[in-house]
Amino acid sequence: MRVDKFLKVSRIIKRRTIANEACDAGRVMINGKVVKAGAEVKIGDVIEIQFGNNTTKIEVLDLKESTKKEDAVNMYKSL
Template structure:
C-alpha cells in the first residue's frame, strides 16, 4: 500500500492530500530514510512523522485497504 494512503487509512493524518504534502516536505521517513508518498508500506516497517516540534514513531502491524474507525489503531503501534 502507498505510504500516503496508509497514513490516511490508519488515521495518523486526517486527509490523503495532507499526507502527500508531509511526504513531499520530507517530514516522513520509512525505516530511517526520507520517503515519498508512493513508497510501498508493509507490515514491520518503522514510520517516523514530524508534526511541528514533535516526532511520532510507529511500527506498522497490518496493512488493510479499508478499516473501521475503531479498528484503525490496530494497524500500528507507537514506539
C-alpha cells in the same frame, strides 16, 4: 500499500492530500530514510512523522485498504 494511503487509512493523518504534502516536504521517514508519498509500506516497517517540533514513531502491524475507526488503531503500534 503507499505510505500516504496508509497514513490516511490508519487515521494518523486525516486527509490523504495532507499526508501527501507531508511526504513531499520530507517529514516522513520509513526505516530511517526520507520517502515520497508513493513509497511502499510493509508490515514491520517503522514510520517516523514530524509534526512541527514533535516526532511520532510507529510500527506497521497490519495493512488494510479500508477500516473502521475502531479498528484503525490495530494497524500500528506507537514506539
